[in-house]
Amino acid sequence: MGDFLHSFFDIHQILAVLPALLGEGLRNTLIIASLALVLGLAVGLLLAMLLISARWWLRAPARVYVDVFRGLPAIVTVSLIGIGLPSAGVRLFGQSPMGYAILAVGLINAAYIAEIFRSGIQAVPPGQAEAGRSLGMSHLTTLLLVVVPQGIRNVLPALANQFIVAVKESSLVYLLGLAVGERELYFIAQQAQAISYNSSSFVAAGLVYIVFTVPLTHLVNWFDRRLREGRRPTSGGTGPSAAPQPLVPVGATGFEAGA
Template structure:
């Protein structure tokens, strides 16, 4: 028992690890994950729009992208982009590994986000698009103003869950050899563990990850419950009567309640 406690919960090693983890590691983990999430959401929406296209030649490149990046292990994608691109002379971020780390995690996130957005958009009733078009909106305008916002609302819990995965996958960028000031949580803990042959630093890093992911997990669950409650909430008779009365006169584009 003493050896177990010394290996995983050594007080001196924990006190040595936490300052760097909380200042440098936590900051860079959040930076990498946040930028990757932004990249994943933007690219994911664009890919989702391609995936729902009626033209096969438009869908095909997006489908190939999604299948490839969802099929490859994330650690392989990080290695190919972070180590392979600079070795091949493709250096959009120079010699700074942080940029390649964000790109790699963001590209993986985009593949999963694209499927999330696609399912949410296709879950919107076709009448929403038809009603918007009847008001004179073009296809792209109707998708941007009417359909896509409702689709995103449908998949907010799943999208938030993907954000949690992005935070955890940011630990894979240790492969790129981040320099001082750029190290994330796992990199710092792994360095200390290798120097001391003690796993207490890894336990400290795990605690930091839990500080990020556990509150987000509960927030996702609460959001899911609220959205489900909104979908199941019955409409009042007055609101149904008013909608029925207005139907012959105007074409409404209703939104789902939350």
């Protein structure tokens, strides 16, 4: 029992590695996850638009991308992008592996975000698009100003949860051998364990992940509940007998909305 406690709960090892975890490790983990999420949102939205296209030659490559990146283990994708590309002479980010780490995690998340966006867009009532076209909007304008914003609002909690996933997936970039100053949480813990042969550094890293992600998960769940409560019909009347609300496209002025 004593050996077990020493291997996993050595307070001296935990206190020794904690400053690096809370400083460099947490900072770089959030940088990788945040920039990867931005990339994932941009690529994911584009993929979602292609997935709902009426043209098969637009849907097909988007579907292949989503299926491939969702089907591959994340560690394989990180290795192919972060190790394979530089080895093949494709040096997009110079000597620093940080850019490859962000690219890999971002492209992985894009596949999942694309499906999130697609489900949100397709959940928008068809009447919204019809109302947009009745105002003289083109199909593309209706999609961009009416349907997509409502679809994004439908999936905001899922997108926030995807950030939590990106935070945890950032631990895979230790494979790329990040330089000092670029190390994320897991890489710092791994290096500490390699020096001390004690797994307490992994426990410390796990605690940092938990302290950050668990409250964020509960915040996302709370936001999701509030969003659902806001959609419930009120006694004021939004039921079948209530008068339909006018369509107001995002970005429209009062004149354009028919006010």
